[in-house]
Amino acid sequence: MQILDFTHNPMLVFASLLVAMMAGFTGLSLTKGLSDRPIAQRKILIVLASIALGGGIWSMHFVAMLGLQLPILFYYDAAITLISALVAILVVGCALLILHFWKRTRGTLVLSGVIVGLGVVAMHYLGMSAMELCQALYTPAGITLAIIASCGLNVAAFAIAYGKRSQRNIIVGTLFFGFAVFAVHFVAIGGTSFVAVDVRSEVGPLISNEVMAIGVVLSSFVLCGAFLLTGVTVLAPSGKPPAPVPVPAPEQPPAPLAPHGAQQIPYEHEGRTAFIDSGAVVAIRAEGHYTYLYTATDKLFCVWSISEAEKRLAPGPFIRTHRSYLINPSHVSGFKRLKDNGVCHFETTNLAKVPVSRSRLKDVRDALGV
Template identity: 70%
Template sequence: MQILDYSHNPMLVFASLLVAMMAGFTGLSLTKGLSERNVMHRKISVALASVALGGGIWSMHFVAMLGLQLPILFYFDAAITLASALVAILVVGVALLILHFRKRTRTTLVVAGTIVGLGVLAMHYIGMSGLQLCQALYTPSGIALAIVSSCALNIAAFSIAYGKRTNRNIIVGTLFFGFAVFAVHFIAISGTDFVAIDVLSEVGPLISKEVMAIGVVLSSFVLCAAFLLTGITFSASPQPAAALQANANIAPEAGLEAKPESDEEAGTTVEPEALPAAADESVTEQTTSVTVTNKQIPYEQGGRTFFVDVDAVAVIRAEGHYTHLYTETDKLFCVWSITEAEKRLTPGPFIRTHRSFLINPSFVTGFERLKDNGVCHFKVASLEKVPVSRSRLRAVRDVLGI
């Protein structure tokens, strides 16, 4: 058997890289903020992201293979090609389920990256077996190199994208993921030889490889664009009209700086700060009537709504238009905004220390005065410190008796 020389169409190689980047951005963006959603929403988003990522991996591979130039005619078996696409979607789905339905640790990131790394290669070699009129030959060293590089690159990509779920990490993770899929394909090809197969009659494709590649690229971009438009809010969403009206009825605090205070967690969007309801008599009357029956705070878990006693909550922290409740043992997701929580729980044990935080002083274990602000220390689940802004410093010190 004579080994065939091969080359690649540069335009199709570049197009395959763009497909991988687009698919990576779509899939990683679709899964942003899922920890704050109910189970059904998470399942739907994971399914869409699996199609985007897995389909993008397959599309990148297929477009790159259409760019393969051999001195003989060749084409692909449709059933085997479809099977390779389904394998890619399946393994990505498994990895995303692990990342979004289990506690995210370094181990889960490694496991998810390894699953995707092996899945990318499984898709690649299954797709290569669908070649007709020629055959791919592999070497053990070539396969070993492809496995190691695929697992390592995908673990790195998922570690970047999921290490901290900020827009910056998603963009950097997208670039790394797209490069990883692209590099793994050509690393595997570099360890592959091609030989012609003798057949009784040659059957050529009914459509040219270039036209087929354009169709795959365009369909991939249309699919990803549809998912992006229907399933993602990548930028901060506007505040609801009801919340804006409520904020308009509350007078700004004297001495409050216009410059926003930074949140401790990178990428967290915080609610605009509002004064306690006592600043307006009409608001005071309204919130007092509401809080008579609110001795518990609702939180979402596993698609169900539960309640926690107000006195068991140490800190309420703004997370976009929602909040997290911190108790001694748990971090709970609450659908209230920080403004709504303050209105509903006034009068009550909570005081505002920062535009992003309400605290229960009975849980404070220490106070640290900084230059023009301060820090309250806690011993609760997933939280040790809460910032105290300059405008709140005196009120917090008075409550703490210091």
């Protein structure tokens, strides 16, 4: 077999780098502030970010492949090409789920970066296997170097972008992510040789370079649109600042409700962790592995589980009324007995009543004096 000579179109090489950068910025920006959102919204935004990042990995690869100039005509297998795109999106989605639903630690950042790094490599070699009438030959050293470069650069990208969720870190993380996808492709290509083959082994219909160009242009156009919309949202000055979360003023702390005084409870707001005195919290409700804090006017997201909240706030004013609720009896405005259970009523904006289970009924009535 004769090894084919190949070159690259410099303009398309540069375009592939821009596509990777735009995808990185769009995906990482969409995930900013997810900790403050309900779980359903978080899942939707993670799906969108996965499509942006995974689709960007795929688009970058095939923009660069359009710039690959070989002395023979070759095609792409449509089924394998589609699978390579889905693999990239799925792998990125798994990494984002870990980052936004697990406790974020150095270990989870490294794990997420390695998952995406391996996904980028898998997408690259799957995309290369879609070539028909032309076969790519790899060297063990080239594959190993591509894996090391991909995992290392993606770990750095996620460590920077998620180490501190500021706009500056997202931009720097974008540069690392874009360069990671770009570098892995050309590191892998550097360890690849091409030979012409006569046998076709297609799984699905064939795609010519012209049809592939149309698909890549369309996907890149969508990425550009998402990039512009995200950039405008991020960079546009807000006409009115968001209303601050009410926190008791330092000069007027709430009256101690326990022998040790009011404790501080952490909550997530605009990408940072803030604190509120336990005395200002009306009730705590479980939401999966996390909780929501209810005050007189607000509903705040807390990374504690309901069991952790009960443990950390004991001894204190809170009592368990139900497997999903802790309440502060001093804020209860009414109580109603319902056969073998009950209901506590509150005069708050986001929480009108809390159920009391049969096993907790006596403790609640004793605390309320009824």
